[in-house]
Amino acid sequence: MSLRLRVNPITCAGHGLCAELLGEHITLDEWGYPVIADAPVPPGLKKLARRAATDCPALALLLVKEP
């Protein structure tokens, strides 16, 4: 089973923590909002992805299981 990161664009306030933790998978657009790579979270980044989701100050980052 793979994991995918999704952002709730309504609650996301552009704190940018997720991009600091997961720079290889998440970049920030020119307004500071996360742009998530269109791919499952690479196995080596799963732990960081979990942390990014837990630590998001707006609780806007969601880890979604994919079959």
Place this chain on the structure above:
Amino acid sequence: MTPTVLPVAATTSGITALPRLLPTAATSAGATMAVDLAGHLTRHGPLPYRGRPRLLLDTVHAAGLTGRGGAAFPVARKLAAVADAGRRAVVVANGAEGEPASGKDKLLLWTSPHLVLDGVQLAAETVGSAEAFLYVHRDEKLHGRLRAALAERAVAGTDRIPVTLVAAPPRFLAGEESALVNVIDGGEAIPRFTPHRVSESGVGGAPTLVQNVETLAHLALIARHGAGWFRAVGTPVEPGSMLTSCHQADGTPTVVETAIGTPLADLLNLTTRVQAVLVGGYHGVWLPVERARGLKLSNAALRPLGAAVGAGVLAALPASHCGLVETARVVRYLALESAGQCGPCLNGLPRIAAALGTLASLNPDEGTRRDLERWAGLVERRGACHHPDGTVRLVRSALVLFGPEIDRHRDGWCGARSSQPFLPIPAGVPTGEHDWR
């Protein structure tokens, strides 16, 4: 906007006769074209309740009816999903019609409210619902007409479940499903981000069937006449008729009920004085007129070009107008209609609108087009709803089709002879919270 009486397409005979939904001269009460309950029953016959949930599903499936609100989702699948939810469902007839260039739902509700309300009762029976709402843009005259129609039905005892009329705020996004649920639940007409479909959790958390009012009117006729009758017009893949809102190049707006698959050239007068055709409304695309002349009004014909039938809005842009100026006006309106909830839409749409405004003026800054294309990529698929995606679709098609005009503007001149606005935009902009309620 007050509903206006608009010309209706000529009729033919037999089971392929159109219009089906709109009144014919013979069935309408003079100039208002409004049909009362007695006239409705004379033309269409009594409401054919099935007596139990789900019994209508096979007929709707066989008819191949799809949603007429824009997404063309198969109605039988939606009905089945809500019926299968296992909890008491809610039915909402969506007549919000926030699209400024669309007039078909207003006209249908004005002329044939009983067909829509029959559809509400039959849909409610099919999904096992005891509660229904009719959600229509705030308009005192139209709401008065609908209250009168509901009162007629109460006296006649036609309805098995009560229907509550709810006013939709005059916003472009008011008809978006999650915004609609918010309003009926007492909130603002702004979209939600939710992992659930409204068919699982909608009004008050109940499984909710949201269908466009035209879709429900078709359902009411399919229940009476069957799938074969419905399929006698349209294409095998996209059967039936649909209401279209057509804006001719001379400025005349009409609502026409037409078979799906009708040539665009039968609906719009595509003379040499037309330069482009807008298909699918303000979330739609511009097509070159030479292309449009050979196209039919069906998703099978339009999707390969990145276009879709949508809610049936068509506009023929006259050669006297600048496509960039027209698109810039529409996109500015769309940017102001953003609910402003999602960062990319909140930041991107106003910049996209401003850049398009720059391209629509003479001698625009070098780099404007490059900025515009970058921002378009940054807002796509990043909103809770499809507003940014639809807006970008329109912008991209304008950049392609009006590319030569962009070059002319860069060189300091514009091909347009008229600065009169062509595409309709409502007056006023949302300024506060009260505007979304």
